[in-house]
Structure formats: C-alpha cells, structure tokens
Amino acid sequence: MADQEEDYSSLPLPDRATHRIWKVRLAAYDEMAKQFTTSPSDNDPCFRPFLSDPTIYKKIVTDSNVAAQEAGITSLVACLQYGGPNACQRLRGTVVTPLAEKGLVSMRAGTKQKTIDALLYFIELDTPDPVVEELIPILSNKLPKLVAGTTMALREIVKSFGTKTVSPKSMVKALPKLFAHSDKIVRAEATNLTVELYKWMGDALKTVLLPDLKPVQQKELEEAFENVKGKAPQQERFLLSQQQAASQGNGLGGGAVEQEEAEDEIDPIDLAEAVDISGKIPADFYERMGSVKWKDRKEAVDDLFKVVSVQRIADADFSELMRGLTKCIAKDANVAVVTVAANCIEAVAKGLRGGYARYKATVFPSLLERLKEKKQSVSEALAAALDAVFQSTTFSDVLEDILEFMKHKNPQVKQETTMFLVRCLRTVKIIPKAGEIKQMCDACTVLLADTSKPVRSAAADAMGTIMKMIGERAMTPYIDGLDDIRKGMIKESFETATVRAKPEKVAPPAAVAPKATAAARSGSGAPRPRTSAAGLKRSTGTPPTSSSRVSAAAEPAAVPPTTSHSRLAPPGARTSRIGAGSTGVARKRTDDHPSSPRMAGTSGTPPRGASSRGLTGVSLSTSTSSSSSHSGLSAAEKAELAELRRAREEWASTAGSLKKQVESLQADNLKLSQTIEELQLNNKQLIEDHTRDVLAVKAKETQLARARSEVDNARAHIGKLQSDLDSANNAAAAIQSGAVTRAEEIGDRDLNDGIRNVSPVSRTKSENLLPEEEKENGFAASAASRSASIYVSRSSSRAGSFSPISSSTAEGSDTGFGTGNAGSVESWRRAAEVTSQLKARIEAMKARQIRR
Structure with missing residues (x-):
C-alpha cells in the first residue's frame, strides 16, 4: 500500500x-x-x-x-x-x-x-534487409510458438511490402526446414507464408521449393496455389524512399505496384546459391573425351552433366570446357554423346546466365550446324541449348548467325534455325530495330518460296510473329508482293502468335528541342537586319533544321554587301530583306502564289520535298516547277542556288556511298573476326591433338621397349633351361650306362660264383659281413649277392628314392650256400629286374627335368 x-x-x-x-x-x-x-x-x-x-x-x-x-x-x-x-x-x-x-x-x-x-x-x-536478417535466425529456435510467430510476422512483411521491396531469398531457403518441423502450427504458418510468396513470385517459387518437400506437402501446396492463381497482389505499404519519390512526381499508382515492375517475373536462379563446379569436373574428363570408344566419351559427358546440373553456377573460366563440348558437338559421330553434350551446354548456360555470353561465339555456330540431325531427341537437346545460350545474350548478338544459317543448303538446318528465330521473337522483351526487322523479313520471304514445306511453314510463323510484334500496318510493305496463299499462312500464324516485346523506351525529343532551337537561333554572330512582322512570326514558328544552321553559318558569304532589299522583293512590296535563316525568298514565293495553301499565312511548315535551305534561304528542292518562282533573283544568286543544289546532291551521294562502305567494312571486319576466332580454335585443337598423338607415340614406344626386354629375358631363360636339360640328359645317360655295366659285371660274377664251388676265400669274405646281418639272418650270405644288393641300394639312392626290389634281392641272396646253383640263377634274374627298374627311374627323372 x-x-x-x-x-x-x-x-x-x-x-x-x-x-x-x-x-x-x-x-x-x-x-x-x-x-x-x-x-x-x-x-x-x-x-x-x-x-x-x-x-x-x-x-x-x-x-x-x-x-x-x-x-x-x-x-x-x-x-x-x-x-x-x-x-x-x-x-x-x-x-x-x-x-x-x-x-x-x-x-x-x-x-x-x-x-x-x-x-x-x-x-x-x-530498408527491409536488416530486419529480415534479424528474424531469419529465430526460425531455428527450439520453441515452436516463437517459430510460428516469426513465420507469421514474415508473412505480414511480404504481404505489406511485396517481394519487389523485400528480398524473398532467405525466406525461401528457410521454408523446407519449416515444412519439416514437428509442430503442426509451424507447418500451417509455413504454408501461409509460401502461399503469400507465390502470389508475388509465381511459378518461380515452385521450381525452387517443391523438389525439397514431401509429395503430400507438394500436393497440398499445389491445391493452395490454384486457389490464389491469377490474383495480382498489391503493395500495401511503401518505404519512406518510395513515398518521397511519389511526392516528387513519380507516383506509385494509388498504392499499387507499378505495372511494369509487376509484370517482371522473379528468376528462380536469383533464389539459389551459386555452386563452384570448376573443381568438381573429373580430372580425366578431357582424356576420356578424346577416347576412340564412344562408351568412354558417353561416360565422360554423363559425369560432367551430373556436375553441372545445378540451378546456379559460380562464375569461373570455362573456356577449355566449352571448347571440348563444342568439338564434341561438331565432330562426334555418336548422337548419344552429342545429346548429352548439348544438355551440358544448356545446364552451364542456365547456371551462368549473363556470364555465359562470352562463350556464345564458341558454341553457337556448332550448335546451329548440328541441327542437321533428324533424330528428334538430338534436335530437342540442341534447341534447348540454343535457347539457353540466347537467354544469356541479346537478340542483336545472335541475329547475324541466325540469318547466315537460314541460307544453309541443308533444309533441316534452315527449318530448325527459323524455328529458333521464332522462339527468340516470342521471348524477347524489346522490339528489334527497323533494320533488323527488314533483314528478317527479307530472309523469311526467300524461305517462303523454298521447296520444303516445313521450311515454308517455319518462315510463315516467323513472319506472323514479326507482324504480331510490329503490327499489320507496319508489316504491309513486306507482304505486299506475296501471293494469297502465303499471305494466308502468315495471317494464321499472326492470329496464334504470342509476343512479349515492347517498344524500346527513348527519351522524348521535346526535352532537347528548346536547346536545339536556341542554338539554331543563335547560330550566327553577325547582326541581322530587321524583319517584318510576318517574317518574324514565320521564322520563330519553324522547327530548327540542319540546313538552317548551315545557312546561318554561311550568311556573310551568301549576302553581298551591295545587295539591296529591292532586288529580292517585287516593286511595291512592303517588306525588307531578312537575314540568313529567315524566309525572305519563301515569302516572295508566297506573294507570287497567293492561292497556294502551303505558302499562305504565317505557317512554319515547309513544303513537302523541301529538305533544306541554302545560304540565301531558298529551298534546295530539285523540283523543276520551282524555277519559275525565282524569276526575281539575280543571275549570281541563281548560279549560287544551282551550285548549292549540286553540292547537296554530291554530298548526299557521297554520304550514301560512304555509309555503304562503312557497312561493308563492318561486315568484313566481323567476318574476319569470326574467321580469326575459328582459326584460333582450330589451332588450339590441332595443338591438343598433336600433343595427344605425341604422348600416345611415346607410350607405344615405352610399351615396345618393355616387350623387347621381356623377349630377351625369355630367350635367356630358355637357353638356361636348355643347357640344364642337356646336362641332365648327359648325366642320366652316364648313370644308365654305368648301371648297366655294373649290373652285368655283378651278374657274371654271381654266375661264376654259383657255378664255382665254395672256396675258403669265399668263406673268408663271408666273415667280413656285418655282425648285425649275421645275427639277423643266422647264416652267411654270398659275397656276390651282397655286392649286387649294395650296388642296387646305392643306385636307388642316387635316383632319389628307395627301391623295394633291392631289399628283396638282398634278402633272397642271403639264403646261404645250401641253395647252390639255384641261388645263383635267382640272383641273376633279380639283377636283371633291378636293371630294368633303374632304367625306368632314369626315364622318369628325364621327364621331370623337361617339365622343369
């Protein structure tokens, strides 16, 4: 309290x-x-x-x-x-x-x-930008209520000021995140903001936003867009700067956006972020484009198309890329590769827009030349690429190439080029100049008489579009000489054609007319004689012309000091001679012909056909009827008048010839420039081809050297293997011969020992047997059998394996003296078996050496 x-x-x-x-x-x-x-x-x-x-x-x-x-x-x-x-x-x-x-x-x-x-x-x-920049970060807040309120505030801002005043770029960029929000109120406010933006931006918003949304959301937005489609929004509030401009006379139309600005569509590219693709082009792109296999080239352009398929491309130097694609368009024989290359050119041109204009001279002629392909998919890809290139430049820049290819010998090229001209005329925003219209009409008139019906139809479409652009009255001089059938075709195209072009805005001449009049009035510094009231009124009412300035500048030479007024006026006339630039002589003509309405009174309009006046103020018309009106002139003045007429005619003819020469030189200069560019392009391509060929030759030489080295190594290895094989064969032969000889010796000795009675010497030799063998067998073996067994075992060990026959033979030979002659025969038979076994093993060893 x-x-x-x-x-x-x-x-x-x-x-x-x-x-x-x-x-x-x-x-x-x-x-x-x-x-x-x-x-x-x-x-x-x-x-x-x-x-x-x-x-x-x-x-x-x-x-x-x-x-x-x-x-x-x-x-x-x-x-x-x-x-x-x-x-x-x-x-x-x-x-x-x-x-x-x-x-x-x-x-x-x-x-x-x-x-x-x-x-x-x-x-x-x-200005709106600082406020919008403060509000956009709030859309990322965790509080759904705040996000919904901020979205509503942005909608009110757009509704009040419009997208012409408030940039919608940051809002459009934030919309996908709002549509993905978990709160339904936020999503509803996002829908309201999107619909408000669509009223101002049109289909440009759909191009940028809808691909990032769910199908259900896309469908809902499409329905919402249909409800507001065709409703032109009005700006409700204006910036202080706009209000001040309105108070100074540039009114804002009672609160509405200016009509011209309202008709301008927002480019979707302006809403997208620029992507730098220069570092994303595959490193081996140009190498694969030079491959002889069409599949490699197709894969290269496919990979490039994935890189360039973005809405907006950051500006960089793509000269080498455009030269490579142009070479593909011009020379590649595979239509699939050409189609994708044209798609790549279209994507780069759309992504760069105005920045692509510097590459127009490189790609444009090749695209037009390739229009000879009759396959529809290729023609559509080339047409789309041409349209994209045209959007990056102006109509005047492409017109010369179009007119040149409309004269092509291939009907397909003429037809497609003329159709491309029609598309350009229907999208251009400013009406072409009179000279350009005349060139187009002349080219189309020639094509109207072509033998191919599609070419004639395309030419009629072009003429009808031009008529829609400039009007029927202005088109009359170009179609007067045509027959009724061709006129009917042009009329039909005229009725269905749609154009956007408007006359080019030019400053009104009235703004500079007072200055020109003042300059004409003060053209001569010499004092002028006084004029009569009628003469003064007439001179001030006449618009200034170039001839009046000439007469004023040459006044001292035109009027001799001794000339009096009575020499120019008839007797009794109440008038005085006026100075240069006045209408003294014209007034005398009026006095001589009082009934002429053109000369009566004080009208300042010169007679038709009188383009200028000479130093004496007399009309320089070449009409013969005017000679009678100068009967009061002196001979000197008549001679001077004739001289001035002659000089004027000479000047006109000289000016006309000079103008033609200048135009011819400009055309020659342009053609030479194009030739230089083409030669430079060809030179670069030849250098690239030469470099590629040199590298290929070097690679082949390297491969050849490697192959020769491998062949030499293989030969050396084969020689070594051959020598090893020979050595093995010799060793095997020596072993075989030694084994046979030894076996024979053993066999003979065993046979003799079997026949011979057992002697004390044999018994003495038997005592030399190993104690282990004596203990194992319990009897003494014969020396011959034991010797053969030992040899066979040694031979088997040399061959790399143990022979079971050798052991059995040794066992068989150890039966003692009790067997007698039968044992000797058995020993001989076993020795023969050992020999055959040894031969088989020698052959196996040879085979293994050969395999190695």
Whole structure:
C-alpha cells in the first residue's frame, strides 16, 4: 500500500520506464507514447533520452508484466512513427531481436499486433534487409510458438511490402526446414507464408521449393496455389524512399505496384546459391573425351552433366570446357554423346546466365550446324541449348548467325534455325530495330518460296510473329508482293502468335528541342537586319533544321554587301530583306502564289520535298516547277542556288556511298573476326591433338621397349633351361650306362660264383659281413649277392628314392650256400629286374627335368 500511495511522477521519465514497480512502468510507457504523438518534429527533445540509450527500449519490450509490455511496445510504435528514420536506425540493432522473441509469443493479441506493427515501421523507415536478417535466425529456435510467430510476422512483411521491396531469398531457403518441423502450427504458418510468396513470385517459387518437400506437402501446396492463381497482389505499404519519390512526381499508382515492375517475373536462379563446379569436373574428363570408344566419351559427358546440373553456377573460366563440348558437338559421330553434350551446354548456360555470353561465339555456330540431325531427341537437346545460350545474350548478338544459317543448303538446318528465330521473337522483351526487322523479313520471304514445306511453314510463323510484334500496318510493305496463299499462312500464324516485346523506351525529343532551337537561333554572330512582322512570326514558328544552321553559318558569304532589299522583293512590296535563316525568298514565293495553301499565312511548315535551305534561304528542292518562282533573283544568286543544289546532291551521294562502305567494312571486319576466332580454335585443337598423338607415340614406344626386354629375358631363360636339360640328359645317360655295366659285371660274377664251388676265400669274405646281418639272418650270405644288393641300394639312392626290389634281392641272396646253383640263377634274374627298374627311374627323372 505504501508503494501505491507514493508519488513517482517527480522521477525522470527514463527512470520511471525502468522502475521495479510495474504500475510505475506502465504509467511511464503511456506518458512516453503521448509525448511522442504530440511532438512537433522528429528532433523533439522527448526522443533524445531513449535514442541515446537504446537498451532502455530493450528492457521495455521484454517487460515481465504483460500489460506493461503491451503499453511499452505501443510506445515503441509511436516512437518509430513520429521519430522518423533517426529513431529507426538508432533502435533497430538493439531492439528487433528481443522484440520478436518476447512480443511474438505473447498470449495477448494486442501485443502480437503491436509487435508486427513495430517491425513494419522498422522496415518502412529505412530498408527491409536488416530486419529480415534479424528474424531469419529465430526460425531455428527450439520453441515452436516463437517459430510460428516469426513465420507469421514474415508473412505480414511480404504481404505489406511485396517481394519487389523485400528480398524473398532467405525466406525461401528457410521454408523446407519449416515444412519439416514437428509442430503442426509451424507447418500451417509455413504454408501461409509460401502461399503469400507465390502470389508475388509465381511459378518461380515452385521450381525452387517443391523438389525439397514431401509429395503430400507438394500436393497440398499445389491445391493452395490454384486457389490464389491469377490474383495480382498489391503493395500495401511503401518505404519512406518510395513515398518521397511519389511526392516528387513519380507516383506509385494509388498504392499499387507499378505495372511494369509487376509484370517482371522473379528468376528462380536469383533464389539459389551459386555452386563452384570448376573443381568438381573429373580430372580425366578431357582424356576420356578424346577416347576412340564412344562408351568412354558417353561416360565422360554423363559425369560432367551430373556436375553441372545445378540451378546456379559460380562464375569461373570455362573456356577449355566449352571448347571440348563444342568439338564434341561438331565432330562426334555418336548422337548419344552429342545429346548429352548439348544438355551440358544448356545446364552451364542456365547456371551462368549473363556470364555465359562470352562463350556464345564458341558454341553457337556448332550448335546451329548440328541441327542437321533428324533424330528428334538430338534436335530437342540442341534447341534447348540454343535457347539457353540466347537467354544469356541479346537478340542483336545472335541475329547475324541466325540469318547466315537460314541460307544453309541443308533444309533441316534452315527449318530448325527459323524455328529458333521464332522462339527468340516470342521471348524477347524489346522490339528489334527497323533494320533488323527488314533483314528478317527479307530472309523469311526467300524461305517462303523454298521447296520444303516445313521450311515454308517455319518462315510463315516467323513472319506472323514479326507482324504480331510490329503490327499489320507496319508489316504491309513486306507482304505486299506475296501471293494469297502465303499471305494466308502468315495471317494464321499472326492470329496464334504470342509476343512479349515492347517498344524500346527513348527519351522524348521535346526535352532537347528548346536547346536545339536556341542554338539554331543563335547560330550566327553577325547582326541581322530587321524583319517584318510576318517574317518574324514565320521564322520563330519553324522547327530548327540542319540546313538552317548551315545557312546561318554561311550568311556573310551568301549576302553581298551591295545587295539591296529591292532586288529580292517585287516593286511595291512592303517588306525588307531578312537575314540568313529567315524566309525572305519563301515569302516572295508566297506573294507570287497567293492561292497556294502551303505558302499562305504565317505557317512554319515547309513544303513537302523541301529538305533544306541554302545560304540565301531558298529551298534546295530539285523540283523543276520551282524555277519559275525565282524569276526575281539575280543571275549570281541563281548560279549560287544551282551550285548549292549540286553540292547537296554530291554530298548526299557521297554520304550514301560512304555509309555503304562503312557497312561493308563492318561486315568484313566481323567476318574476319569470326574467321580469326575459328582459326584460333582450330589451332588450339590441332595443338591438343598433336600433343595427344605425341604422348600416345611415346607410350607405344615405352610399351615396345618393355616387350623387347621381356623377349630377351625369355630367350635367356630358355637357353638356361636348355643347357640344364642337356646336362641332365648327359648325366642320366652316364648313370644308365654305368648301371648297366655294373649290373652285368655283378651278374657274371654271381654266375661264376654259383657255378664255382665254395672256396675258403669265399668263406673268408663271408666273415667280413656285418655282425648285425649275421645275427639277423643266422647264416652267411654270398659275397656276390651282397655286392649286387649294395650296388642296387646305392643306385636307388642316387635316383632319389628307395627301391623295394633291392631289399628283396638282398634278402633272397642271403639264403646261404645250401641253395647252390639255384641261388645263383635267382640272383641273376633279380639283377636283371633291378636293371630294368633303374632304367625306368632314369626315364622318369628325364621327364621331370623337361617339365622343369
């Protein structure tokens, strides 16, 4: 109660605006709004405390009490409304973000509306970009209520000022994220903002936005777009700069956007971010484009198309890329490769737009020349590439090439080129010049007599489009000489043609006419004789001409000092000779022919056919009928008049010939320039081909050297293997012969031992047997059998394997002396078997050596 009873009115207003008691703040806000509203100007001292310290208003718009907050935002609106641009610029950077974050989420409808009004004033008093840049980051806030309120505020901004004033680029970029929000209120507000943007942007918005949305959302937006399609929006509020321009005479049409600006469509490319593709082109692109296999070239252009298929391309140097694609268009025999190459050119031209104009001279002739392809898919790709290239340049830049290829010997090229001309005429925004229209009509008139019907139809379409552009009356001179059938074809095309072109805006000549008149009046510094009233009136009413300036400059030479007025006027005439540039002689002609309506009175209009006047003021018309009107002139003046006429005719003929020469030289210069460009391009291509061929030759030489080295190594290896094989064969032969000889010796010795009786010597040898063998067998073996067994075992070990026959033979030979002759025969038989086994193993060893 003590706080409410205390009087705080003695405190300064800024202190009360930041007081801890909300009622004190509320009263301060109301008083602030009242002072701002009643202030005499935006420089009133009542604004100073709050503009010098913007943080005061930051606290005001974030007031914790909802009633005080609404009153504080109301005072902010009044401060902006009456404080002007100075208040806007001082408060904007500090206040906009907290104002949106606290005001747009308020539960009070009045607070929300006042917040939007304050934001609109921030835009109206200066520029919209800073305010929009402050609001866009809030769309990423985690609080759905704040995101929805900010989206609603952006919609009101677009609705009030339009996309011509407020750039929609940042809003369009944020829309996909809003449509993906989990809160349905946010998605609903995003839909409302999108529909409002569509009213201003048209189908350009669909091109940029819809591909990033879900199919269901796309369908909903399409339905919403259909409901507002065709409704032209009107700008409700205008920037202060626009209002000032309107007050100076450039009116804004009673609150509507200017018609010319309203008709301009927003380019979707302006809404997209530029992508730098120069570093994304495959490193082996040019190498694959030079491959002899069409599949390699097709894969190369396919990979390139994936890189260049973006809405906007950052400007860079694509000269080498365009030369490579142009070479593909001009020389590649595979239509699939040509089609994708044309698609790549179209994508780059659309992505660069105006920046692609410098490559036009490189690709344009090749595209037109390739129109000879009859396959529809190739023709469509080439036509789309031509249209994209045309969008990057002007009509005058492409017209010369079009007219040149309309004379091509191939009917397909003539037809497609003429159809391309029709597309250009229907999309160009400014009506071509009279000289260009004449060139087109002359070329189309020739094609109307072509033997191919499609060519004639295309020419008629071109003539009908030109007629739609310039009007039937202006087209009459070009179709007068045609027959009724061709005229009918042109009329049909004229009725169905649609054009966008308008006459080029030129400054009205009246703006410079007073200066020219003044210069003509003051053309001569010499004093002029006084004129009669009729002569003065006539001279001032006549528009200045170039001949009058010439006559004024040459006045001292035209009027001899001894000439009197009586020599120019008939007897009794109340007139005096006027100076150069006057109509003294013309007035005499009027006196001689008073019945002529052209000469009667004080009319300043010269007779038809009189293009200029000479030094004496006499018309230089070449008509023979005018000779009788100069009967009062002296012989010297007549001679001078004739001389002036002759000089004028010579000058006209000289000027005409010079003009033709200049035009011819310009055409020759242009052709030479094109020839130089083509030769330079061919030179570069030849250098590239030569470099590629040299590298290929070097690669082949390297491969050949490697192959020779491998052959030498193989030969050396084969020789080594051959020598090894020979050595093995010799060793095997030696082993075989030694084994046979040894076996025979053993066999003979065993046979003799078997026949011979056992002698004490044999018994003595038997005592030399190993003790192990004696213990194992329990009897003594014969020396012959034991020797054969030992040899066979050694031979088997040399061959690399153990022979089971050798052991059996040894066992068989150890039967003792009791066997007698039968044992010797058995030993011989076993020795023969050992020999055959040894031969077989030697053959196996040879085979293994050969395989190795």
